[in-house]
Amino acid sequence: MKLRRLLVTGAAGHVGRIARARLGHLAETLRLSDIAEMSPAGAGEEVIRCDLADREATFRLLEGCDGVIHLGGQPVEAAFDDILQANLLGLYNLYEAARKAGTKRILFASSNHVIGFHERTTRLDASAPLRPDSLYGVSKCFGEAVARLYWDKFGVESALVRIGSVLDAPKDHRMLATWLSPADFARLAEAVFRAPRLGCAIVYGASANDESWWDNSAAAFLGWRPQDNSEQFRAMLDAAGPPPPPEDPYNRWQGGGFATAGHFED
Numbered sequence: 653m654k655l656r657r658l659l660v661t662g663a664a665g666h667v668g669r670i671a672r673a674r675l676g677h678l679a680e681t682l683r684l685s686d687i688a689e690m691s692p693a694g695a696g697e698e699v700i701r702c703d704l705a706d707r708e709a710t711f712r713l714l715e716g717c718d719g720v721i722h723l724g725g726q727p728v729e730a731a732f733d734d735i736l737q738a739n740l741l742g743l744y745n746l747y748e749a750a751r752k753a754g755t756k757r758i759l760f761a762s763s764n765h766v767i768g769f770h771e772r773t774t775r776l777d778a779s780a781p782l783r784p785d786s787l788y789g790v791s792k793c794f795g796e797a798v799a800r801l802y803w804d805k806f807g808v809e810s811a812l813v814r815i816g817s818v819l820d821a822p823k824d825h826r827m828l829a830t831w832l833s834p835a836d837f838a839r840l841a842e843a844v845f846r847a848p849r850l851g852c853a854i855v856y857g858a859s860a861n862d863e864s865w866w867d868n869s870a871a872a873f874l875g876w877r878p879q880d881n882s883e884q885f886r887a888m889l890d891a892a893g894p895p896p897p898p899e900d901p902y903n904r905w906q907g908g909g910f911a912t913a914g915h916f917e918d
């Protein structure tokens with residue numbers, strides 16, 4: 653189904669720019685929003701600057717939107733007060749605005765950091781217990797819980813996409829497992845908005861990498877088939893330096909540096 657108007661929040665960010673470049677065909681109009689400045693609207697685009705922590709502005713932003721790709725918010729660990737505004741208040745405002753506007757479907761950019769304190773030797777599926785590795789990860793757990801509530805109570809459908817690492821190429825050996833190519837991200841968004849029924853589905857956002865910690869069988873009904881594989885970059889990473897030794901805690905946890913970093917407030 654072609655959407656009438658697809659809102660992309662966080663459109664000025666790294667993944668937002670990928671969505672803007674690759675996903676315009678999903679809707680008659682792409683509405684792009686960010687707290688930061690964006691380049692001017694092109695054909696079929698609307699550009700609206702919006703702080704999602706501003707509830708009234710967010711209500712106006714969602715008017716007329718039948719789908720959302722929600723990428724806006726704090727993208728890494730930060731002080732709690734910053735996370736509170738962007739990822740808790742902003743997330744709540746977005747879902748409440750979607751409910752009021754009658755928006756049917758949301759792709760929520762959750763993160764692998766909701767399960768970052770699982771060991772790399774553990775294979776996870778959609779039933780894995782949440783084990784956030786940071787306050788940022790906790791905020792994404794909140795987002796998943798709000799999305800679930802808005803499905804169960806109000807029928808707003810969501811894909812909870814636990815994104816790994818969206819980059820042109822993995823930057824370190826951990827990302828051989830977490831890498832999600834921009835093309836596979838775009839294919840996933842296409843599958844989310846094409847599916848006749850979505851409900852509230854958990855999807856691990858990784859490409860078809862040889863090294864894999866995540867099992868997406870519960871989301872197989874979407875028909876998403878990632879096509880890229882990080883293995884092509886292994887030699888390049890090996891040449892740049894060996895991975896941390898197995899006893900290094902960075903290598904133990906799926907969340908890598910998020911799990912081993914100190915507490916931000918200290």
Ligand code: 15L
Nearest residue numbers: 727728763764765816817830
């Ligand atoms: C994330 O959730 C971050 O937004 C991104 O910057 C990367 O750090 C990624 O996780 C990752 O785990 O590699």
